[in-house]
Amino acid sequence: MASVYKSLSATNGHDEKERAERKNKQRVLILSSRGVTMRHRHLLQDLYSMMPHSRKEAKLDTKTKLYQLNELAELYNCNNVLFFEARKGKDLYAWMSKAPNGPTVKMHLQNLHTMEELNFIGNCLKGSRPVLSFDAAFEKEAHLRVIKELLTHIFGVPKTSRRVKPFVDHVMAFTIADGKIWTRVYQINESEPGKKKPTADGEEMDVDPAPKKKGGKPDLDVNLVEIGPRFVLTPIVIQESSFGGPIIYENKEFVSPNQIRSDLRRAKGSKYNRRTEAIRENKIKRGDLGLTTHGGRTKEKDPLSDSVLFA
Secondary structure, three states: OHHHHHHHHHHHHHHHHHHHHOOOOOOEEEEEEOOOOHHHHHHHHHHHHHOOOEEEOOOEOOOOOOOHHHHHHHHOOOOEEEEEEEEOOOEEEEEEEOOOOOOEEEEEEEEEEOHHHHOOOOOOOOOOEEEEEEOHHHHOOHHHHHHHHHHHHHHOOOOOOOOOOOOEEEEEEEEEEOOEEEEEEEEEEEEOOOOEEEOOOOOEEEOOOOOEOOOOOEOOEEEEEEOOOEEEEEEEEEEEEOOEEEEEEEOOOOOOHHHHHHHHHHHHHHHHHHHHHHHHHHHHHHHHOOOOOEOOEOOOOOOOOHHHHOO
């Protein structure tokens, strides 16, 4: 009995240790709707490769019954959902939700540039963990704090994930400007300081080697190199529950891209109307001044014209 008790006690202690280590279980379900373009698909692939705790699913057929995403998240054992909704093959909206209880944030994604589009020179290890950098403005308003928490749960890779690598070699920065969230991804590049220093005459002068720490390792120069992708998010609404419920925040300054395109078409149409109206008024003025006559005389009517024959 003593040996059995010891073995059970050791097993229970081991299980409690594993349970304490696996406390942060964050899994993200990434999927899109029908109608996404090639650039949108590349963005999904870039995010999926950068997030080892994510699960990728096929496209969702419906754009109205978004509550079905909660069932998909439960099937894939995910507690976060990142859904990209495409409209008219031009506009892309990002839904971020904490399944199954919420909240949910709907944002308009624009100024998209993928990794392959701009050929960024930075590179990072696939499956590594990022350092999330948030602007100080996220703490000033309540809705920004909610968005920060959702971004932390979705893009913050837990160290206990199965496919994660034990490295932290890139930074994901979120900055607020003009009421929008600007997202950038950088590689943490470490390099040894140069051993030669240029002088004022253009010649190189030998300098002392880099100072070493107590452990014997020299201090390294740390700089950031952009990797991609880059995009801009505009918050639209925040719902209380997951893909439903009352709206707890609404951005009154947001103008939909459909309204912008409609205003541009209306402006072009008004220009044409003003131009035709000016031409008609010019003809009326010339007629009132007698400038439409031939040689100071009124033009004679054609006896065979329709106005004469059928008068």
